[in-house]
Amino acid sequence: MSLTLHYHPLASFCWKPLIALYENGTPFASVIVDLGDQQSRAAFLEIAPSGKMPALRDDARDRTVLESTIVIEYLAMHYPGPVELVPADIDLAIAVRQADRFYDLYVQEPMQKIVGDRLRPEGRTDPFGVEQARDQLRNSYAIIEQEVASRSWAVGDAFTMADCAASPALFYANKVEPFGDKYPAVKRYHDRLLQRPAFIRVIEEAQPYFKLFPYNDG
Template sequence: MILYGHPFSSYTWKALIPLYEKGLDFEFRILDDEHPEHWDQLRSHWVRGQMPVLVDQGQGVYESSIVIEHLDIAYPDTPRMIPDDRAAALRVRLLDRVFDCHLEASFQAAVSEYIPWITETPDVARVERARATLSTIYPWLEAQIPEDGWACGDEFSMADCSGAPALFYADWTQPIPDECRKLKAYRARLLARPSVARCVEGARPYRGYFPLGAPDRD
């Protein structure tokens, strides 16, 4: 298998984490200016040219949630990221969508305002709206996350694969308030998980890329 992505990309993390959890062998091809051929290879599998893209037995698989679904189907003897029980699976998919659509989308909106080739002049109001969305969703997540374990119970799942990068960067953009103690503790558990810690360390050399200024923590 080949995974195309970048170590600092949150959605690349989401694909890397299940690969590490499942102990699968793969080649990681970094997408950057030093490897233009990797971009060409990625686009041959996904016309939008967006990371991450997994190539498994010559087949391109894109969209990080679908990558995880594919890995569960193609490698059934590895730890499952989506439970067999349909009700439990629905809960996992719900949290996965919340992390992607409300945390990821919000911090990405704020960050994008400070990327010169996307926006020449930051829209401060848009940044504040994004931060306000994060402040709104944190208490909702606080009510959903259990005192211990993972997003959907005792088993690490796709919800956690998306929750780890989403909470990592969302907290850098708009810090999780102290009153959301369960959510803060959950984020800490995620960052201590070996598969997630490996992503954190792999991304450490690129922290200067964070447009809002990476905090001196994590």
Template sequence: MLEIWGRPYSSNVIPVIWTANELQLPYQLKLAGGSFGKLDTDDYLHINPNRMIPAIRDGDFSLWESHTIVRYLCSKYSMGDLYPENFEQRAVADQWMEWSGTRAFTPVIQLFFATVRTEPHNRDLDNINKYRKEAEQVFTILENHLSTRKWVAGDSFTMGDIPLGAVAYRYFNIEIERPALPNIESWYARLCERPAYQKHVMRFFGTNPQEWQALEVACAVEGD
């Protein structure tokens, strides 16, 4: 059976778990990373020599890098659907997957660390404002793109919506000011209708470090 190694609250693991559930693949979640450890074992070295999560094992085959895993699962199990057959549509889906990592992820994860993962009395407002403005600039690019399409690669949901959809959930659920982004909000509302997104992305992640840690430990029942 497919093994997914990681923590269900980890930003790079969430897209992989979400993908497996979109595709209705049976899998075993192997809790690893953070307080679950296991990344230093000899066994894990063979799965991911970077000693990071996520990674998967599919029979004898191991793979790491979250976006690559999403592409692998979609191309193997969803050719012509989540993995578009049309070259241009696939390239656009790919483009937004990369963009999610190179442009959108950083300001949002920095905002997440500066709020949820920092005690309220230690929060640095200048830092929060810096990343809030960066996120606004970056999301304006997506806002314009979504003015003429329902999903990032056209009329249907594809792998291109996955890493970005996970970033969007964090952006819309941290306690910061956000500008009106009507096209992104409509796209996000469509994501929120998807059962796999509801279950594996739309997780309450707390508002401070204690709440976050308690939720992460509580998710141990999901793994082995």
């Protein structure tokens, strides 16, 4: 098998390429990385010296691809499937990439700030930074509320890379800063994502690890 994804089932940025792979039924092997295990960590650092997941190894093309968005772009280019995650139309592709960046930078990043603060030692937390992150999430929800009110997916009527990014971003963000009743369109969009078979599979595979998530609600 040519493709191997090195990842962790709980890591939100790893969910993005997993969803892409499952959407198109792309054959791949998987290696779960445990950075807390010396042997697993050392093996992964040989592949990705930054220590950041995910990493896609393509033995057939002798390439290692890092960063979730770039992994999906690489798959779309070299291993395309029936779901066109990166549209051929240039303008639409730009819109998809812009939405992908939005969900990573303005939903995932503040969400991870909040989660990371929960994991800090006593006396080393950052309450002000957490409140800033919560403000950013609420602002992002307001933007998404307007954008998805008349759309099926993040960018129009087709599922794309932007939705691969939105799926883990909104799933985890809703755990740390719930949508509530103020953002009904965001909730409906989130519910549609949760019904996507590829996303269902990713969540099911992560289930045994949710007990490690500091905002776990069961």
